[in-house]
Amino acid sequence: MTLRERVMNKLRMLAPRKLSAKEIALSGVMAAVMAVAAFIPVTVVAGVGKVISAAVMLEPLVGVLLGPILGTYAAAAGAFVGQVLAPHGAIFGLLTFIPPTVGAATAGLLAHKHWKAASGVMVAVLLLWYSTSIGRELYYYPYMPLIFLGLALLFRGHLGEWIHVKYDEIIGFGRAGIRVMVVGIALVIAAEVVVFAGTADIVIGGVTISAAALVVLLCSLLKENDVLRKSSGVLFIAGGIVIVLGIAVQYGVYLTTVTAVLYCVAVFFLGLTFLGYRYSRRFVESFVLFGVAALILMIRSAKVQDDYLLQILFEKISYALLIVGCILFSAVHFQDRLSLKKWSGLTLFLAGFAGLIQRFLLLSLESQVIRKELLRLEELIPFSTSVLGKEIDITSVFDYYTKNVFPVYAGHIGWFLIFVAIIILGVSFFLNISLEKLSVAYFVISGFAVLSDLMIGNFLAVQVLELNVGIFKAFLFIYPVERMFMAFFATIFGVGVIIPLKRYGLTNLIRR
Structure with missing residues (x-):
């Protein structure tokens, strides 16, 4: 030619x-x-x-x-x-x-x-x-x-x-949902570490350790490594102790919604790690009870704020659906019913989707604040700003990007990946297919x-x-x-x- x-x-x-x-x-x-x-x-x-x-x-x-x-x-x-x-x-x-x-x-x-x-x-x-x-x-x-x-x-x-x-x-890479979850949690940890360095908040330190334990445990599932599995158990215990100390110092006897959910997840993986009840009836029963307790506590702790009404609503919906989805999936082990697995998948999919909407709404609100501060940054310095609910002192432009912009956006990206991983898992349970290659493309x-x-x-x-x-x-x-x-x-x-x-x-x- x-x-x-x-x-x-x-x-x-x-x-x-x-x-x-x-x-x-x-x-x-x-x-x-x-x-x-x-x-x-x-x-x-x-x-x-x-x-x-x-x-x-x-x-x-x-x-x-x-x-x-x-x-x-x-x-x-x-x-x-x-x-x-x-x-x-x-x-x-x-x-x-x-x-x-x-x-x-x-x-x-x-x-x-x-x-x-x-x-x-x-x-x-x-x-x-x-x-x-x-x-x-x-x-x-x-x-x-x-x-x-x-x-x-x-x-x-x-x-x-x-x-x-x-x-x-449609065929996947294999365990891609877990890999996406690991990356998401790692970004959330990076954001929490920056905030902890600026505030020395004990609860944030405990949450960071617990999140690191979850990453190690997920890696142990990918690598099938017993040392990583045991290490995750030690980190879970350390994170739990630090969180208890932080709550006792700052919040008294009341647990916040996030703490309740973290403890639910921590107990779940501790049982999985140490007790070996991966498929036992006792382990499933304990997880269902913890899930119901966390759901009740979450509903009772709901608060309404004018500016954050929609994102709080989607946050509660997402957490509730996530807990219900995990309960349904656990119930599959009582008796092998495909319908329960499908309902679990649908619930997890809706939980991930609601979580994405909540994060998008929260990102929009926080981005508006950051935009206003960026346009007047040189005039404002030095000043204090709120980062992930904590007050941070800003003394330079570099400080603002490292202590505010990075943790805010890294945290949001991390949570986006976590909710995407939940959606992938939900779809795989509901439709019995893997979407990894299609999603990546x-x-x-x-x-x-x-x-x-x-x-x-x-x-x-x-x-x-x-x-x-x-x-x-x-x-x-x-x-x-x-x-x-x-x-x-x-x-x-x-x-x-x-x-x-x-x-x-x-x-x-x-x-x-």
């Missing part, structure tokens, strides 16, 4: 062939969904007074379902209509449709095995950023896009294979898409809005991390849409 023929073949790809009724209908539906999503604000753009809508989280789904060509057209049409109907989200005026179009295009390319073209688009977007004076000054700003570019190059064509497997071909594609959207948006922000370098410096860490949370939610939503399509034989609807 000559060079001219190759070029002509590539150009023909850009012009859709004769479309079927199914393709036209699905493209119209996805464009309409993108337009409606423009009415749902997700986050505020500092210094502009505009918002970023939920359409960002739909870009990957549009690209995956419709492919790189139709997906690009549908995203462009939906985003353009959305910016007209919802001008509060039209950050760049009539050019606002460009970032979501680029995001959907990269998602479609990756999902349909055109990883070279997708990588080329990301490189082009990064070159646009570096073509600006701010981009050259803040050369380290696109650290997160570079990470996902590396992931795309690492997985390459596997992303397309894992996305398009049939329902009965969709998350990489989602992150790649929303970050390419971010970088083309940053380029437009410099050229159209003329934002100064100070804004980008202030939100160096926050904007990319927020996009990761968007990728998390996009993955949960997208996998939730794709699985039913695969289940009922509608997989690979359009592969263009």
